Amino acid sequence: xxxxxxxxxxxxxxxxxxxxxxxxxxxxxxxxxxxxxxxxxxxxxxxxxxxxxxxxxxxxxxxxxxxxxxxxxxxxxxxxxxxxxxxxxxxxxxxxxxxxxxxxxxxxxxxxxxxxxxxxxxxxxxxxxxxxxxxxxxxxxxxxxxxxxxxxxxxxxxxxxxxxxxxxxxxxxxxxxxxxxxxxxxxxxxxxxxxxxxxxxxxxxxxxxxxxxxxxxxxxxxxxxxxxxxxxxxxxxxxxxxxxxxxxxxxxxxxxxxxxxxxxxxxxxxx
Numbered sequence: 529x530x531x532x533x534x535x536x537x538x539x540x541x542x543x544x545x546x547x548x549x550x551x552x553x554x555x556x557x558x559x560x561x562x563x564x565x566x567x568x569x570x571x572x573x574x575x576x577x578x579x580x581x582x583x584x585x586x587x588x589x590x591x592x593x594x595x596x597x598x599x600x601x602x603x604x605x606x607x608x609x610x611x612x613x614x615x616x617x618x619x620x621x622x623x624x625x626x627x628x629x630x631x632x633x634x635x636x637x638x639x640x641x642x643x644x645x646x647x648x649x650x651x652x653x654x655x656x657x658x659x660x661x662x663x664x665x666x667x668x669x670x671x672x673x674x675x676x677x678x679x680x681x682x683x684x685x686x687x688x689x690x691x692x693x694x695x696x697x698x699x700x701x702x703x704x705x706x707x708x709x710x711x712x713x714x715x716x717x718x719x720x721x722x723x724x725x726x727x728x729x730x731x732x733x734x735x736x737x738x739x740x741x742x743x744x745x746x747x748x749x750x751x752x753x754x755x756x757x758x759x760x761x762x763x764x765x766x767x768x769x770x771x772x773x774x775x776x777x778x779x780x781x782x783x784x785x786x787x788x789x790x791x792x793x794x795x796x797x798x799x
Contacts, residue, residue, distance in 0.1 A: 650700030
């Protein structure tokens with residue numbers, strides 16, 4: 529919104545769209561009000577008339593006076609807001625950890641501004657909305673949860689807890705209030721952020737054993753292969769029985785591999 533400005537020209541009113549406008553208060557609160565009162569008094573007493581040196585002198589000084597008063601009024605308004613924020617933070621410091629009802633007074637990408645019923649305003653940072661991953665929709669001035677679809681808009685009622693206060697920084701931080709019974713019986717799923725997933729992956733990798741593989745040797749009793757059952761004699765006996773039943777000559781049993789190797793070595797030594 530455009531701010532008021534004091535000027536020697538008749539600029540009208542920026543909000544009311546009046547072509548001619550003059551504002552002053554009674555009792556006097558600002559120096560521009562005092563200036564208007566003095567001019568009105570001088571006109572009523574006949575001290576300011578058209579063509580007089582006094583009127584010409586006043587007109588020459590009005591531009592600088594208007595600029596100075598506009599600047600000082602901005603500074604005074606800023607000081608008033610800063611002092612209000614300080615005492616709001618001091619009040620919140622005395623009620624740290626307590627919960628209050630409020631309404632969303634502002635929505636930004638980093639979170640929500642919440643105004644309590646007594647006028648104290650603080651911020652509910654988006655990192656404290658840990659039940660979901662919230663996305664800022666600028667056109668709608670809204671935060672929307674990606675998973676559960678919950679939204680926060682201007683004017684929405686919220687119940688917050690004062691979690692942190694820094695009076696010197698004029699900062700009040702809120703968190704959403706949640707009853708302990710609700711948290712224990714109906715915990716809401718939390719959307720894992722990328723950092724959480726990366727941390728979980730690093731923890732799993734660190735838990736994997738990095739010991740060197742055990743070297744296999746023939747002397748290792750744990751590495752010995754299980755002995756096979758001697759089924760070859762049973763197979764040869766069954767073959768002889770079948771041959772006798774059919775009236776054919778029984779096949780000769782083949783010597784074991786070890787005995788054939790020994791015979792080969794013996795023959796080689798004789799030669």
